[in-house]
Amino acid sequence: MPSTRARRALEHAHRRIAHVKERPDAGSVTAELTILLPLLILVLLLVVAAGRLAGNRIEVKDAAHQAARAASLARDPVTARSRAESTARSALDSAGLSCRDLGVSVDVSAFAPGGVARVTVRCTVDLSDVTASGMPGSRTLAATATSAVDTHRGTTGSSR
Template sequence: LTLLAPLIILMLLLIVYAGRAVNARGQVDTAAHTAARAASLARTPALALAAAQAAVAPDLNRSTGPCTALTVEVDVSQFRPGGVVRATVACQLDQSDLAAGLPVPGERTLTTTATVPIDVYRGVTATAASKPPASPEATPPGEAL
């Protein structure tokens, strides 16, 4: 029985470690999708960046979430009706409190990217580098889009 107690404790620590890792991965995945969705609803690329940051911060910040450091990057290079917005969320996860006797790293970075389409009929102000898709009115008769 004295030999089983350390093994049972080790197994419980591994279960807690795996559970926290899965939970953190789920939160980062959800945050990336939330950031991309918030950015896709904005009217300008600048507002898209701000919306993505604001959408993620409450869920993954240091005081209430699993992240000790949080990075949100938004790709608005295709910010136009029918385009897409990509949000990448990187979360540095502190695992030092689980390392009591376990050979696990103290910190681990989880990174997830989510892509959300921008509605074709959405009114947005696109960047100078992107242009909206051709409209049927601009197409000469007899030519396909």
């Protein structure tokens, strides 16, 4: 005859088996979570990447606006180009945005009192640090801004 302790253990085992037979879906939550967890992590990483892209897009637009303003304050087209390029680089650096490839295009063809200075900033941002797999890699963001040259301001030189 089994001991009291063994009898209790046997009764407990029978109750557990009966409980499992009553609930055939026991443990399915764990299986579902195991299957869905990688998908949830992927969705979270995509949200982080989208947020970072939105922030970077704002920084590139701001750099273009600052560069266009700096160009419009210059006295001649050569200085306008130089100031626009340095201002764009400085604005992106101060924003903490590291561009894999940075291009600053300055259009001073209408650089005269009442004219405009137009600057386009292109920045290739690296997104591989968001995910361990390196997806999506990088994205090129571009923004163009225009700033008017003051009509009562003197300029020197010609843009041609």
